[in-house]
Amino acid sequence: MKQKDSLKFSNKIVPDRIWREAYVALSHYPELKDTPIEFKFKSEIDKSFMQAQPTLGSLLKKRKNRSYIIFISEEIDIEGEKFSVTTVPSEVLIGWLGHELGHIMDYRDRRNIELIWFGLKYMTSKNYIREAERAADTYAVNHGLGQQIIATKDFILNHTRLTDQYKERIKDLYLSPDEIMALIDEVHDELN
Numbered sequence: 001m002k003q004k005d006s007l008k009f010s011n012k013i014v015p016d017r018i019w020r021e022a023y024v025a026l027s028h029y030p031e032l033k034d035t036p037i038e039f040k041f042k043s044e045i046d047k048s049f050m051q052a053q054p055t056l057g058s059l060l061k062k063r064k065n066r067s068y069i070i071f072i073s074e075e076i077d078i079e080g081e082k083f084s085v086t087t088v089p090s091e092v093l094i095g096w097l098g099h100e101l102g103h104i105m106d107y108r109d110r111r112n113i114e115l116i117w118f119g120l121k122y123m124t125s126k127n128y129i130r131e132a133e134r135a136a137d138t139y140a141v142n143h144g145l146g147q148q149i150i151a152t153k154d155f156i157l158n159h160t161r162l163t164d165q166y167k168e169r170i171k172d173l174y175l176s177p178d179e180i181m182a183l184i185d186e187v188h189d190e191l192n
Contacts, residue, residue: 011067013038018072018097021090025097028143032104036067039097041085045073049083050096052103053119059112068107070100092155095140095148102139106132130173137175138183146184153177 011034014022022039026032038055045051051071058066075084085093107115121128140149154177156162156170175183 095152102136
C-alpha cells in the first residue's frame with residue numbers, strides 16, 4: 001500500500017477506506033494511544049477477515065516498544081460467498097477492528113517468549129484458539145464495543161448464504177451474542 005493511500009495520525013497508519021471505522025475502534029482503547037499500529041490490506045488471510053500480530057522486528061524489543069500490525073483482507077471468500085471491506089456495514093467493521101485491537105491488548109502484557117509460545121499454541125490447539133478469540137471479544141466488550149461485536153456476530157451468524165458448518169465454527173470459537181449481552185450488562189452494572 002502506498003503511503004498516499006493511507007492516513008498516518010500519531011503513530012497509527014490506516015488505509016483511507018477504513019479510517020473512520022479505525023478511528024472509532026481506536027477511540028475505545030485509550031491504552032493504545034502510544035502503541036504504534038499499522039492497519040494494512042493483504043490480498044488473502046487464511047480462514048479470516050483480519051489478523052492482529054506484533055511486527056516481527058518488535059519481538060526483539062521491550063514490551064512497551066513493540067509495534068503491531070492488523071492485516072485486513074480486502075475481500076474474503078467464505079465458502080463461496082465473497083465479502084469486501086467496502087460492502088461490510090460500518091458497525092460490523094468497527095466490531096471486527098475492535099476485536100483485533102482486543103488481541104493487541106492481550107499481546108501487550110505478554111513477554112516476548114510468551115508471544116512466541118502463544119503463536120505456536122494458536123496454530124496447534126483449537127482450545128487455545130477459542131481462549132484467545134474469546135479474550136479478544138471480552139476486551140472489546142469491556143472497552144465499550146459490545147454493540148459492534150454483536151453486530152459482527154449477527155452479520156456472520158444470520159447471513160443466509162453462509163453454511164451451517166461455518167456458523168458452527170464461529171459459535172464454537174467466539175463468544176455468543178448471549179454471552180456478549182451478559183458481559184455488556186456486567187460492564188454497565190460496574191459503571192453504575
